[in-house]
Amino acid sequence: MRRPVALRLSAALATTAVGAAICVALPIPQASAATGSATGFATQNGGTTGGTGGQTVRATTGTAIHTALCTRPSSSTPIIIQVEGTINHGNTSKVSGDSCNTADGVIELKQISNVTIIGVGSGAIFDQLGIHIRDSSNIVIQNVTIRNVKKSGSPTSNGGDAIGMESTVRNVWVDHVTLEASGGEDEGFDGLFDMKDNVQYVTLSYSILRNSGRGGLVGSSESDRSNGFITYHHNLYENIDSRTPLLRGGIAHIYNNHYVNLYESGINSRAGARAKVDNNYFKNSKDVLGTFYTSERGYWQVSGNTFDNVTWSSPGTDNYPAGPNPQSNTTVSIPYSYRLDGANCVPDVVRQTAGANKGLRVSDGNCTPQTPTPGPTSPTPGPTSPTPGPTSPTPGPTSGTNLSIGAGSDGSSKADGTSYGNVRDGSLSTYWSPAGATGSISIKWGSATRVARVVIREPSGTQGSIGSWQLVNHDTGAVLASGSGAGTITFSPTSLTKITFKINSSSGAPRIAEFETYAG
Incomplete structure (x- = not known):
């Protein structure tokens, strides 16, 4: 597949790079600690709470993140790691311990559970360094920026994925993050948000994915159909060639996302995948929904979407675009409750809420962004001096009518x-x-x-x-x-x-x- 993203991004990145420099130089809004609760499919299978109820530590290097994981009593002991500053190859080393399995050059969440990583203070940037989740469960990643992760060239990290999940991963909530590259595969980059080899019950919410050849995939090949139950909502996909996402098998719920400048294709449902696509806003893009680059068809249920200056290619042997008048060809049952913003207001709502350092703002389902109640923002510095977690509630006698009787x-x-x-x-x-x-x-x-x-x-x-x-x-x-x-x-x-x-x-x-x- 051709890789026009580098050429098309040359002008776009000139603007983006200037904007990014300004963001780093100016004060970034203070982020609250672990705020809100999981949404979408991450609420299923027992729910996703990360390190809630565990100790809180502060980390300013990748080595400190690994140290926090490795000094827990066990690999499942809940922990909240508040991250501030720039995490890169120079400050990310392998740390050994009975409660961890880490590696140099990548934030490794491997064979562990019950962990929250959240950006605080002046912001957290993972520079050319990816986050790798493998054989793990109940993970929350919130309010961080991950940029320019490469699979070729130098330095390399995480197979070129900003966030990559593989090999029996369950219950992950990624929220209010910014994932960005500076080109396509020819420039050494791969996917921004990838899942393969049995990953289930994941939600990506209020995030920005931009300036990349590949947005993300679910399933590494047509035979890797063990992944699914993924929710994408209130995200911005901008300046991307394809894979927003690419689905191979499984079920996905895709709602209230804003898509701008998708150059080759967008939501690619194939190999039996079924996607419920509700109230999204597609603008200045090509082939935003369908089955592409394969004869193994996928399916979709569509409602309430807006297609603004979207072009569609003609059907062919390996291309089955859903447009120009997308119609449902399956039905998808969603087991959780959710509220849809109207597609007409999605660009504005996503602009105000999506990405890191936006104050973790969310929509109320009526096109109005809301600021959550802040949590603590100034824990005792240092990964070796955690603050105590919540205390046990006080037991005792009760009075009044027990409303559970008869319920x-x-x-x-x-x-x-x-x-x-x-x-x-x-x-x-x-x-x-x-x-x-x-x-x-x-x-x-x-x-x-x-x-x-x-x-x-x-x-x-x-x-x-x-x-x-x-x-x-x-x-x-x-x-x-x-x-x-x-x-x-x-x-x-x-x-x-x-x-x-x-x-x-x-x-x-x-x-x-x-x-x-x-x-x-």
């Missing part, structure tokens, strides 16, 4: 011999337990119910098995509270139809005898 319940999974209904039967001798060490349990009502307090009770003799958790308004995805251990949890009174208790870590098999809910 419904469900969950992510249940161990043999346990039941979702056991958490609302008023008995401490019965319980629910997830099929693994983590999972979620919910109480639900047929109509909106006001809740301001929850009590989590463990069966007698099993206290202390519950580790870090989040209490979530299932209707909106908002996190009402977080902490560790069982007991009483209070929060601002909230009207909802379903409330979810997510267990993100545990010592042994966690058990919940009662999930009590109260109005006050």
